[in-house]
Amino acid sequence: MNPREITTQISDAADSLNLKKWDYGASFSNDYSVQVDKGEAKQLKASQKQILTLRVWNQSNLVGITTTSDISESGIKKALKQANIASDFGNKNESTEFSPLAKDPIKVTEIKKRSPVGIKKLLNLLREAEVKLIESHKSIKSVPYNGLSESFFERVYANSDGAFRSYTKSQAALYLYARAEEKNKKPRSSGSVKLGYGVEDIDIESCIKDASNKTISHLNYSSIETDKYLICFSPESFLTIINAFSSMFNARSILDGVSLSNKNSIGEKLSTEALNIYDDGLHEKNISSSPFDGEGTPTKRLCLINKGRIENFIHSESTARIFKTIPTGHAGLGSKVSVSPDWIVVEKSEENSDLKTTLDHSSYKGEFVYIEELNAIHAGVRASQGSFSLPFDGWLYKNGKKISIDSATVAGDIKYVLKNIVNIESSQEVTTSGISPHIWVDELSITGDA
Amino acid sequence: MLSSQIKSNEIVFGSCNKDLLEEIIFYGIGLGADFVEIFIENTDNSSVLAEEDFITSVSPSFGKGAGIRIFKEKKDGFVSTNDLTKHGLMRSVTQAIEMLDITDNKKREVFNGLNKHRDYSLYKKKWINEVPSIHEISEKLLVSTKSLKKNNKIITRKGSYSRNLQEVIIASSDGTYVSDIRLHQTVGLNVIASDAQYRSSGSRRFGSSGMPNEFRLWDHEKAANEVFESSMNMLYADYVDAGQMPVVLANKFGGVIFHEACGHLLETTQIERGTTPFENKLNEKIAHESVTAIDEGISEGSFGSLSVDDEGMEPEKSVLIKDGILKKFISDRAGELRTGHKRTGSGRRQNYSFAAASRMRNTFITKGDYSKEDLINSISDGLYCKSMGGGSVGATGQFNFAVEEGYLIKNGKLTNPVKGATLIGEAKEVMPKISMCGNDLELAPGFCGSISGSVNVTVGQPHIKVDSITVGGR
Numbered sequence: 001m002n003p004r005e006i007t008t009q010i011s012d013a014a015d016s017l018n019l020k021k022w023d024y025g026a027s028f029s030n031d032y033s034v035q036v037d038k039g040e041a042k043q044l045k046a047s048q049k050q051i052l053t054l055r056v057w058n059q060s061n062l063v064g065i066t067t068t069s070d071i072s073e074s075g076i077k078k079a080l081k082q083a084n085i086a087s088d089f090g091n092k093n094e095s096t097e098f099s100p101l102a103k104d105p106i107k108v109t110e111i112k113k114r115s116p117v118g119i120k121k122l123l124n125l126l127r128e129a130e131v132k133l134i135e136s137h138k139s140i141k142s143v144p145y146n147g148l149s150e151s152f153f154e155r156v157y158a159n160s161d162g163a164f165r166s167y168t169k170s171q172a173a174l175y176l177y178a179r180a181e182e183k184n185k186k187p188r189s190s191g192s193v194k195l196g197y198g199v200e201d202i203d204i205e206s207c208i209k210d211a212s213n214k215t216i217s218h219l220n221y222s223s224i225e226t227d228k229y230l231i232c233f234s235p236e237s238f239l240t241i242i243n244a245f246s247s248m249f250n251a252r253s254i255l256d257g258v259s260l261s262n263k264n265s266i267g268e269k270l271s272t273e274a275l276n277i278y279d280d281g282l283h284e285k286n287i288s289s290s291p292f293d294g295e296g297t298p299t300k301r302l303c304l305i306n307k308g309r310i311e312n313f314i315h316s317e318s319t320a321r322i323f324k325t326i327p328t329g330h331a332g333l334g335s336k337v338s339v340s341p342d343w344i345v346v347e348k349s350e351e352n353s354d355l356k357t358t359l360d361h362s363s364y365k366g367e368f369v370y371i372e373e374l375n376a377i378h379a380g381v382r383a384s385q386g387s388f389s390l391p392f393d394g395w396l397y398k399n400g401k402k403i404s405i406d407s408a409t410v411a412g413d414i415k416y417v418l419k420n421i422v423n424i425e426s427s428q429e430v431t432t433s434g435i436s437p438h439i440w441v442d443e444l445s446i447t448g449d450a
Numbered sequence: 451m452l453s454s455q456i457k458s459n460e461i462v463f464g465s466c467n468k469d470l471l472e473e474i475i476f477y478g479i480g481l482g483a484d485f486v487e488i489f490i491e492n493t494d495n496s497s498v499l500a501e502e503d504f505i506t507s508v509s510p511s512f513g514k515g516a517g518i519r520i521f522k523e524k525k526d527g528f529v530s531t532n533d534l535t536k537h538g539l540m541r542s543v544t545q546a547i548e549m550l551d552i553t554d555n556k557k558r559e560v561f562n563g564l565n566k567h568r569d570y571s572l573y574k575k576k577w578i579n580e581v582p583s584i585h586e587i588s589e590k591l592l593v594s595t596k597s598l599k600k601n602n603k604i605i606t607r608k609g610s611y612s613r614n615l616q617e618v619i620i621a622s623s624d625g626t627y628v629s630d631i632r633l634h635q636t637v638g639l640n641v642i643a644s645d646a647q648y649r650s651s652g653s654r655r656f657g658s659s660g661m662p663n664e665f666r667l668w669d670h671e672k673a674a675n676e677v678f679e680s681s682m683n684m685l686y687a688d689y690v691d692a693g694q695m696p697v698v699l700a701n702k703f704g705g706v707i708f709h710e711a712c713g714h715l716l717e718t719t720q721i722e723r724g725t726t727p728f729e730n731k732l733n734e735k736i737a738h739e740s741v742t743a744i745d746e747g748i749s750e751g752s753f754g755s756l757s758v759d760d761e762g763m764e765p766e767k768s769v770l771i772k773d774g775i776l777k778k779f780i781s782d783r784a785g786e787l788r789t790g791h792k793r794t795g796s797g798r799r800q801n802y803s804f805a806a807a808s809r810m811r812n813t814f815i816t817k818g819d820y821s822k823e824d825l826i827n828s829i830s831d832g833l834y835c836k837s838m839g840g841g842s843v844g845a846t847g848q849f850n851f852a853v854e855e856g857y858l859i860k861n862g863k864l865t866n867p868v869k870g871a872t873l874i875g876e877a878k879e880v881m882p883k884i885s886m887c888g889n890d891l892e893l894a895p896g897f898c899g900s901i902s903g904s905v906n907v908t909v910g911q912p913h914i915k916v917d918s919i920t921v922g923g924r
Contacts, residue, residue, distance in 0.1 A: 409922030
């Protein structure tokens with residue numbers, strides 16, 4: 001069945017069950033991936049998946065939901081019946097409606113879609129990449145974590161009010177994680193991930209080079225003394241922190257009492273005036289962009305922090321109604337609708353005279369810790385409390401030398417981090433989760449085992 | 451007549467699918483596969499969320515799917531699909547064969563048909579009618595969240611329940627033909643407490659497998675008291691000072707240290723990748739002599755228990771470490787093929803869309819001779835980790851995990867609560883430092899995410915003392 005046929009099927013089945021109001025989101029995908037081990041194919045995977053999430057409103061306007069992979073006629077009917085039963089337990093305290101923007105035009109210039117290259121080509125490309133990475137340095141002994149994949153999918157949203165929107169897309173990903181070993185030293189490991197609309201868009205050579213350089217740069221390591229240090233966050237690590245604490249901008253989290261912000265936080269000063277943060281799901285560099293959210297609301301660019309102050313929250317239909325604003329295109333589709341950011345863009349505002357511009361990661365001669373990548377976010381972040389304690393990969397720059405740091409954590413508080421930004425470098429870098437320049441923060445605690 | 455025709459062309463749960471499964475396996479072997487495995491599942495899940503004094507989410511879901519795995523020498527091709535018709539399954543086999551580039555179909559393995567059906571689901575078919583209804587779950591969750599409302603510092607109260615019912619059929623070219631029904635229920639409570647600039651949280655989760663009545667027996671009052679006390683104790687806690695120090699890890703979920711620090715490194719997937727420091731250490735000392743560690747899937751009702759693994763093998767009780775000596779690795783079919791370590795009934799996967807991999811089940815350090823007080827009394831300056839958060843292990847064996855509820859130990863006594871602590875280390879270095887084990891072994895349920903998705907596990911241990919570990923803090 002194609003999406004139009006599914007919509008008709010749902011409509012007919014809903015009529016037969018006397019369900020007047022419904023909506024659904026569906027996803028259909030074909031994925032192919034390969035892994036290699038020392039030149040040999042290890043695992044080759046293909047999957048065909050379909051998933052349908054249906055919501056119905058009962059006569060008391062309470063919502064029930066069901067998710068299923070069975071999109072047969074009987075499966076759809078069963079899903080509607082289950083959703084109808086679940087609606088008896090719908091949230092009486094907070095109503096859900098269709099997004100008022102579910103029929104608005106979608107602002108997408110071009111949905112990029114590539115053709116499949118096939119498993120054999122994926123395998124050959126990954127084999128070559130593995131060999132090149134191992135040959136790039138004598139200490140690189142293996143690439144234990146590797147994969148090349150391509151996905152082709154279609155997503156749909158429709159409702160009983162006549163809204164219908166869909167898009168098809170492709171996406172490819174390459175990851176190479178190398179392991180280097182030298183005598184009498186601990187093994188060191190690092191890697192790189194690249195995304196593209198198709199395999200031909202992925203810069204494989206640059207992925208190999210990044211993985212090699214990163215891994216080799218950690219070969220000469222040393223423990224660091226526990227103390228407070230001047231910190232330079234890489235674009236990737238700063239985006240990791242912002243995403244981990246995005247509940248500060250999340251209206252759902254605010255209503256649930258798990259955010260550091262509250263309903264009146266719009267305008268609150270969080271940071272230096274030099275900081276701007278946007279959520280920009282439709283950014284041309286965002287490979288994973290989606291033109292609409294789970295409720296059918298069009299995706300759009302939204303300013304979250306403007307010159308250091310909170311400018312907007314991200315919303316679903318129901319949170320927007322409670323906050324007396326409009327949905328922002330950040331909703332999921334669930335019994336309780338979740339809200340999450342799409343793609344964070346960090347930049348320096350025009351009000352940047354208070355920054356210490358001599359702090360530049362490529363030229364600064366003083367002592368500082370460079371945080372390349374933060375790890376174990378799920379274990380070390382307390383979003384509702386604002387605190388974090390996270391292991392990281394990085395270097396200590398001291399006396400003109402750069403030494404990889406062995407087994408250390410950085411700990412702090414997100415509000416402290418934002419308030420103590422001392423420089424925002426001018427040049428932004430594109431990562432898989434957004435865009436950011438290097439960000440300098442004064443005095444964060446580092447725990448090492450020196 | 452019509453009914454039997456339909457059955458022969460599509461997998462039907464609750465019916466005999468032997469002919470169809472044999473036909474598909476014969477097809478794969480005929481095309482040159484060394485081994486063919488079919489994993490088929492039918493799921494019926496639901497979850498309920500209570501927030502404050504309202505049910506805010508009820509989410510049922512159901513679905514069907516198949517995962518087909520073909521081995522040729524040491525490589526494998528895996529295809530998953532929602533199409534359970536004969537045509538769909540045949541197409542998946544063809545796709546896997548093509549992916550593996552199998553062109554030589556003259557050197558055929560022998561397939562003698564499926565063995566006698568081992569049906570582990572017989573007494574489990576009634577479970578779906580015995581589990582609590584959404585109405586019953588909702589009522590109990592609301593009572594639970596109400597009992598968390600103990601003072602005005604508690605600003606957020608949540609109770610959540612989820613039930614996963616999975617019916618599986620597993621058939622493979624070595625003759626394996628089994629059916630099973632798995633039931634997992636989990637229920638959790640959590641709160642956030644706040645007073646001026648101070649904030650804390652508390653949470654507890656309980657889980658069981660194969661016990662439809664378990665939720666009804668859950669002592670929500672006791673759970674609510676524990677969660678409340680934990681959040682109050684931590685509300686005004688200072689941040690812990692970072693450094694190296696001895697720690698005492700509590701029993702139950704304290705066992706996450708062994709799970710993350712060592713257990714993952716004893717899975718054969720890590721040997722395949724060359725990422726475990728224990729690869730060539732069988733029968734060598736890798737831990738303090740006070741440490742004996744077990745991984746098993748047979749404890750009745752435990753969250754990681756199973757009647758049969760996802761490759762059709764009954765789970766065994768594996769002594770991983772005996773008195774500090776490494777005795778066994780956790781292995782699945784691919785692990786046995788690629789590393790030579792015998793299967794342990796540990797081939798597990800989240801669902802049909804993942805190929806099985808060697809995964810832990812109920813994993814714990816066995817009890818020792820000491821009381822909890824003996825361990826604390828032996829430390830003059832250290833940390834007591836009463837409740838652990840999540841953790842992870844990196845590509846080179848370094849691990850970390852968060853301490854949810856911690857207390858300083860001064861001169862052998864528990865003193866102030868502290869927050870923000872993270873334990874960091876490497877398995878090879880920490881295992882020899884577990885010098886004392888208490889006599890109070892208990893298990894706790896959890897979810898473990900890894901190569902084959904998220905699976906139910908239990909972690910466990912008695913109270914243990916680690917002589918020295920890096921504590922990350924402020």
